[in-house]
Amino acid sequence: MNAAALPKRTTAGSQAGGFCGHCGEPDDGGTGPASCIHRRCGELMALEPPRYCPSCRRRMKVQVTPLGWSAECSRHGVLVP
């Protein structure tokens, strides 16, 4: 990936009010009926990197390495653990 020009963000603080990194659906931040679904998504994301940008739900380019991962949104930059 050539994402040097894009800002790097961490997963911390990138979830509330945006989109679920696992399924790409709106994340209600724990206040609506979808919360229980996203709780399952959250559990699954313990063992997988986000695939959808939490800001715009674009599918991200994800590179997994033995000791880390990065996920690049063409609009919002690179997400790292």
Add this chain to the structure above:
Amino acid sequence: MTIQANAPTSENTSKNTGDANTTEARYEILDTARRQVLEDGIGLTQEQLVEVLRLPDEALPAALQLAHEVRLKHCGEDVEVEGIISIKTGGCPEDCHFCSQSGLFDSPVRGVWLDIPELVNAAKETAATGATEFCIVAAVRGPDIKLMNQIKFAIDRINEAVDINIACSLGMLTQRQVDQLAEWGVHRYNHNLETARSYFPEVVTTHSYEERLETCNMVKAAGMELCCGALIGMGETLEQRAELAAQLAALEPHEVPLNFLNPRPGTPLENQGIMDGRDALRAIAAFRLAMPRTVLRYAGGRELTLGDLGTREGLLGGINAVIVGNYLTTLGRPATADLNLLVELNMPIKELQKTL
């Protein structure tokens, strides 16, 4: 399964009478395996493996203990640690029904190419964990000239930067490509059978079992070590699981990575349930008893299927290698968790010995 005269019947097992240790349950297939596999070093047959896979839960500790003894006797106490990385992710033209990297499914995985500096950095990080193996994987039917050139460049750069064995997994190969990889110093090549011959058409339709075997046989003939694995929990029967173990044993691979299905969104197997952990442990014991001398590696899906406790039981039940850290598109346990577990279990990590 035949139970010896001094053993409880299926209606009178430890489920009803208490702990298996107190009832001294004995199972004929395990007695047979002790003589045949542990003492004589001859793997169980397909029919015998079905018996192992059908053992009741109360016989599982004894099966794992025997598999562990077999592993210690025929492989030694070392554990081989490996890191894997995808150099080309997604967009594969094949339709392996378990794989999120197929371009034929509506999977959230996007196509990505890894650049060489990042690849070299990952090799360095992997070596720093104590790993002796670094496997470069591409989601392709087989490599084209562009990918082969990249692999050659990557091998040279990694060898300049770090001392680690390089393995590759690039799909189906031509004889010329096999020869090139061997010449470039790739000491091990991964190409999985994935499932039993009888179940393969249910899982893959874009290439045949025979095509897979062809690549495996060419790799062995060229002098590279063959890494040929299994993915279980895809809906195959116990008989087909035994068939797969027997077919792998017949191929005599140097290494067998054992994967457990992690159902991926968008794939045809996305709604397949995660297999029962006890069945996974029975499979580990059975694969070890089928192949007493092979490197039997924990690979993808073990975190979901087995959890922390099961991971430990498998390492004490026939497993003698692990993939450390993450997989190709999913994450594994923290590398430190597995490495600390090996220390706790007094299992030394195999030292680097370049084979080519």
